[in-house]
Amino acid sequence: MPELPEVEVTRQSFAGQIVSAEVVDVVLGKPLRWPLGVDGDELRGCRVGEVVRRGKYLWLPLSAHSGQLTGGLLIHLGMSGSLSFEGRPGAPGRHDHFDLVTTRGTLRLHDPRRFGAVVWGASMHEGMPGKLLSGLGREPFGDPELTPEWMRKQLKGRSVSIKQALLAGDVVVGAGNIYACEALFRAGIDPRLAAGRVSGPRCERLLREVRAVLGEAVALGGSSLKDFKDAQGNQGHFQLSTQVYGREGAPCRACGSFIRRIVQGQRATYYCPICQKR
Incomplete structure (x- = not known):
């Protein structure tokens, strides 16, 4: 599944090219997770504003010349989706389910499993976009209120493992x-530790490492474990530098003990039994 780094890399790969473009047409393929929520014809003539990311969602603001139709499209890549942006793409294939055709190129959603979404809203805080974004935690970058103290307060009393608390995305997204x-x-924390037992110093260390890991992943173009590519067709390379993920049975690069794999909440967890403490 494309995560925050992949979504941010995707945003960066087309946002500068599509801004201020005029929508020429909207082409819909097979139904996605939710209906578009607006007649595609109404979007013709709209101008695209600055594309922003919220968690694993992208928001494309749109406004008409008359100023009467304002809002935007909220895009989620689902489990296997990807966006491409080309000047003259070919005809949509069987897994291409949404084309936003503009004067600067076509933004196309390719989604074999159709768990992705493109939905209209009057703003990011209204309608379906508002519902989808309302439960998200704080952004790891640029949010002054996301502090170790705040994070510890949010984790207090939670018996779920710290790994599962991170994946939930209601404290910090990404x-x-x-x-x-x-x-x-990197923080030296056993993934099985109850979230409520993460101390203040460990919260500080964990938040620092979450930010560092996500920042490095963005710089490396995300992770292409299967077929992720950005909107220009480039693969990511973070998967080549992982310390534990995908390395079951391999020696820890810090202590030499063997990396272990367990399952938490139906997701594979990799950790070092020596470097990571409860």
Whole structure:
């Protein structure tokens, strides 16, 4: 599943090219997770504003010349979706389910499993976009209220494991499976530790490493474990530098003991039994 780094890399790969473009057409394929929520014809003539990311969602603001139709499209890549942005793409294939055709190129959603979504809203805080974004935690970058003290307060009393608390995304967004494993390793925290038992100093260390891991992943173009590519067709390389993820049975690069794999909440967790403490 594309996580925050992959979504941010995707945003960066087309946002500068599509801004201020005029919508020429909207082409819909097979139904996605939710209906678009607006007649595609109404979007013709709208101008695209600055594309922003919220968690694993992208928001494309749109406004008409008359100023009467304002709002935007909220896009989620689902389990296997990807966006491409090309000047003259070919005809949509069987797994291409949404084209936003503009004067600067076509933004296309390719989604074999159709768990992705493109939905209209009057703003990010209204309608279906508002519902989808309302339960998200704080952004790991640029949010002054996301502090170790605040994070510890949110985790207090939780019996669920710290790994599962990170994946829930209601405290801090973006720490998907790969990145949660890596951040917990760097912070020296056993992924099985109850979230409510993470001390203040360990919260500080964990938050620092979550930010560091996500930042490095963005810089490396995300993780291409299967077929992730950005909107220009480039693969990511973070998967080549993981310390624990995907390395079951391999020696820990810090202590030499063997990396272990367990399952938590139906997701694989990789950790070092020596470097990571409860």
